[in-house]
Amino acid sequence: MAQxxxxxxxxxxxxxxxxxxxSKTVKGGRVRKFTALVVVGDGNGHVGWGLGKASERPEAxxxxxxxxxxxxxxxxxxGTTIPHEVIxxxxxGRVLLKPAPQGTGVIAGGKVRSVVxxxxxxxxxxxxxxxxxxxxxxxxxxxxxxxxxxxxxxAKMRDKTPEEIIG
Numbered sequence: 001m002a003q004x005x006x007x008x009x010x011x012x013x014x015x016x017x018x019x020x021x022x023s024k025t026v027k028g029g030r031v032r033k034f035t036a037l038v039v040v041g042d043g044n045g046h047v048g049w050g051l052g053k054a055s056e057r058p059e060a061x062x063x064x065x066x067x068x069x070x071x072x073x074x075x076x077x078x079g080t081t082i083p084h085e086v087i088x089x090x091x092x093g094r095v096l097l098k099p100a101p102q103g104t105g106v107i108a109g110g111k112v113r114s115v116v117x118x119x120x121x122x123x124x125x126x127x128x129x130x131x132x133x134x135x136x137x138x139x140x141x142x143x144x145x146x147x148x149x150x151x152x153x154x155a156k157m158r159d160k161t162p163e164e165i166i167g
């Protein structure tokens with residue numbers, strides 16, 4: 001398990017990715033509740049996601065933000081883009097993340113875009129494969145971002161120099 005990142009030391013911004021209303025039918029009628037999917041990030045390689053559930057919409061968002069601050073990860077970046085191509089998988093959701101040259105911008109759908117923007121990636125191409133369920137897409141994006149490694153990190157793991165890795 002990686003070292004937990006303290007959210008208090010980061011200047012985090014948050015974005016609500018999805019809020020949906022769910023209802024449960026009980027004897028007296030329907031009970032309505034809300035679930036909020038929230039992503040937080042500092043725009044400098046740190047990002048987290050959270051799910052909040054409550055009977056009021058603002059309370060669900062607040063709980064989602066609290067949860068997101070507990071799940072912050074650090075993402076390996078290469079300038080304004082990602083170091084290499086990766087496919088993040090979670091459940092039926094798959095997200096393809098490809099590095100792009102400087103000036104390309106963020107080419108991504110709504111849910112992936114919110115995660116990528118919170119990380120601080122400026123140039124990337126993405127594609128949602130299979131599922132487009134917001135929760136699974138966000139989780140798949142996180143799995144992809146978690147698996148990114150720079151040349152320096154790979155070299156250190158293999159006890160080699162970055163020049164030996166590149167060839």
